Amino acid sequence: MSDSVVQTRGLTMQFGGVTAVDNVDFSLRRNELRCLIGPNGAGKSTFFKCITGMLKATSGEVWINGHETTTWDPHQVARLGVGIKTQVPSVLDGFTVRENVWLAAHRVTAADGVASRVAEAMERLAVSSLANSMVGSLSHGERQRVELSMILASRPWLVLLDEPAAGLTAAEIATLGEIVTDISRDAAVVIVEHDMQFIRSIAGLVTVFAQGRILMEDQVDKVMADPRVREVYLGRKN
Amino acid sequence: MRGEMRHALLVAIVAAIVLAVAPALIGTYTLTLLVIYGMLALSLGLIWGFGGILCFGQAAFFGLGAYTYAIAAINIGESTVPFLLGIAIPFLFAAALGAMMFYGRLSDVYLGVITLVVTLLFFRFMNSTAGPEYVVGTARLGGFNGIPGFQTLNVPGDPSAYIFGDAYYYLTAVALLIVYLLVRWLLASPFGRIAMAIRENELRVELLGYDARARKTLLFSIGGAIAGLAGTLYASWAEIVTPGMFSLGQSAEIIIWCIVGGLGTLVGPVIGAMILAYLKFALGQQSVIDNTLVLGAILILCVLLMPRGVVPTLGSALRRSYRRPQTDGTRRRPGASPAERAHV
Numbered sequence: 326m327s328d329s330v331v332q333t334r335g336l337t338m339q340f341g342g343v344t345a346v347d348n349v350d351f352s353l354r355r356n357e358l359r360c361l362i363g364p365n366g367a368g369k370s371t372f373f374k375c376i377t378g379m380l381k382a383t384s385g386e387v388w389i390n391g392h393e394t395t396t397w398d399p400h401q402v403a404r405l406g407v408g409i410k411t412q413v414p415s416v417l418d419g420f421t422v423r424e425n426v427w428l429a430a431h432r433v434t435a436a437d438g439v440a441s442r443v444a445e446a447m448e449r450l451a452v453s454s455l456a457n458s459m460v461g462s463l464s465h466g467e468r469q470r471v472e473l474s475m476i477l478a479s480r481p482w483l484v485l486l487d488e489p490a491a492g493l494t495a496a497e498i499a500t501l502g503e504i505v506t507d508i509s510r511d512a513a514v515v516i517v518e519h520d521m522q523f524i525r526s527i528a529g530l531v532t533v534f535a536q537g538r539i540l541m542e543d544q545v546d547k548v549m550a551d552p553r554v555r556e557v558y559l560g561r562k563n
Numbered sequence: 564m565r566g567e568m569r570h571a572l573l574v575a576i577v578a579a580i581v582l583a584v585a586p587a588l589i590g591t592y593t594l595t596l597l598v599i600y601g602m603l604a605l606s607l608g609l610i611w612g613f614g615g616i617l618c619f620g621q622a623a624f625f626g627l628g629a630y631t632y633a634i635a636a637i638n639i640g641e642s643t644v645p646f647l648l649g650i651a652i653p654f655l656f657a658a659a660l661g662a663m664m665f666y667g668r669l670s671d672v673y674l675g676v677i678t679l680v681v682t683l684l685f686f687r688f689m690n691s692t693a694g695p696e697y698v699v700g701t702a703r704l705g706g707f708n709g710i711p712g713f714q715t716l717n718v719p720g721d722p723s724a725y726i727f728g729d730a731y732y733y734l735t736a737v738a739l740l741i742v743y744l745l746v747r748w749l750l751a752s753p754f755g756r757i758a759m760a761i762r763e764n765e766l767r768v769e770l771l772g773y774d775a776r777a778r779k780t781l782l783f784s785i786g787g788a789i790a791g792l793a794g795t796l797y798a799s800w801a802e803i804v805t806p807g808m809f810s811l812g813q814s815a816e817i818i819i820w821c822i823v824g825g826l827g828t829l830v831g832p833v834i835g836a837m838i839l840a841y842l843k844f845a846l847g848q849q850s851v852i853d854n855t856l857v858l859g860a861i862l863i864l865c866v867l868l869m870p871r872g873v874v875p876t877l878g879s880a881l882r883r884s885y886r887r888p889q890t891d892g893t894r895r896r897p898g899a900s901p902a903e904r905a906h907v
Binding site for chain 2: 377399400403418419424428429431
């Protein structure tokens with residue numbers, strides 16, 4: 326398995342006659358920050374769901390930290406120390422911010438350390454002032470931060486984020502860039518994202534998806550300058 | 564958690580006072596049945612109101628508990644072991660049924676249909692057991708006529724010391740209070756909080772590493788055990804068990820009790836059950852109007868005017884009356900968080 330913490334081999338996902346992910350070989354090293362980009366329908370979110378256990382691949386293998394997780398359920402993947410953020414903020418609207426973050430901290434922390442971990446995670450995502458607010462009453466950006474706070478409270482070594490910048494204002498995206506950079510100091514991070522400015526702000530290696538396959542992998546500037554990427558995004562070569 | 568249990572104790576003390584003075588107004592024979600129905604409603608209130616599991620077949624565990632007790636009491640004689648079996652068998656049956664449903668990823672309406680079908684299967688089967696070949700040990704199942712003439716509850720170890728009349732009422736009342744406190748403790752514990760979180764957003768809870776299927780199965784089984792306990796107490800009160808315990812009408816009534824009383828609380832379903840069951844009893848003594856029409860009208864009015872149920876609506880009104888101005892700048896929705904709602 327070399328030094329890869331996430332690896333897929335020939336990963337394929339079909340829905341009826343449509344092949345959303347087509348024979349993808351992917352590899353992520355420890356503490357690496359990787360962005361997955363591609364136009365709508367490129368298969369990146371389906372690929373993300375296959376890694377997290379939300380979808381079971383039609384064929385191929387998924388390996389996380391030496392475990393073959395191809396047929397695992399999301400809770401089993403999460404128990405390996407993987408923090409997962411879905412495309413639409415998946416939070417508990419009827420609970421307070423503190424209760425949301427407690428839920429994440431409780432599973433991985435001894436009872437006497439939960440309160441301090443909750444406080445630390447809320448502080449890091451600047452949601453401490455909202456601790457007693459109902460999550461359902463918060464703005465989209467605040468809900469995104471609550472979800473990230475939950476992920477941090479579970480102290481993951483691998484963080485998988487599906488379109489974390491979706492629906493955020495420019496200021497919120499700038500803050501998110503800082504948060505992701507901060508998270509990547511302690512954990513490997515995979516981000517599925519559309520927003521190229523956001524991707525530039527966090528740099529790292531970029532994997533480009535097109536028609537269910539990996540088109541190329543390189544540094545962000547090289548990817549942006551590549552005519553093949555322009556073609557799949559814009560439908561023309563320059 | 565300590566604060567929540569203090570609150571639970573306060574509710575239990577108030578309930579104990581009400582239950583202690585109630586015999587001055589209503590006979591203990593009728594009150595006993597109301598308390599048993601309250602416990603049955605509480606079992607559904609727990610799994611539906613806090614676990615989000617809409618079980619149309621809570622009557623199955625109620626009937627199973629009663630039949631288990633009756634069959635075991637005929638075979639064993641002394642009531643202690645039958646009493647425990649009346650709780651254990653519904654727990655195990657609910658565990659097996661729950662595991663099949665939750666590990667099969669069934670939810671919502673499918674879950675409701677399956678639990679209803681299981682209940683009706685029991686109903687059909689028990690109705691067809693009139694022949695002498697349907698016998699468990701020395702207990703004949705009796706078909707439509709059910710099983711009469713078994714040993715009712717006695718003081719543990721002394722089969723001749725029956726518990727009946729007023730003593731039986733106080734026993735069921737204490738049992739209800741104990742079950743209430745245990746359920747409140749469960750809901751205040753991490754298990755209960757996670758169960759409520761699963762009801763809110765199962766995917767998020769799974770993405771945090773919790774096995775929602777196992778937790779839902781356990782919660783469902785606990786609900787089955789409480790319904791089984793109610794069935795056991797009912798069997799000893801009625802001194803007969805019949806297939807009617809598994810009927811569609813019985814299943815529907817439990818759901819109506821919860822809706823009228825108020826989901827998301829424990830006291831709500833208990834109060835809903837006691838009021839509606841008493842109303843049904845009182846209306847049954849006259850012949851001017853059919854009692855199901857009146858109960859149906861109450862359900863419709865309640866759904867239209869108090870969609871959250873009687874207890875949560877009254878609770879919100881009381882909170883509004885006594886609420887202090889909010890000064891910490893936090894934003895709250897009307898109502899309370901699940902953990903706060905669990906206080907009642």
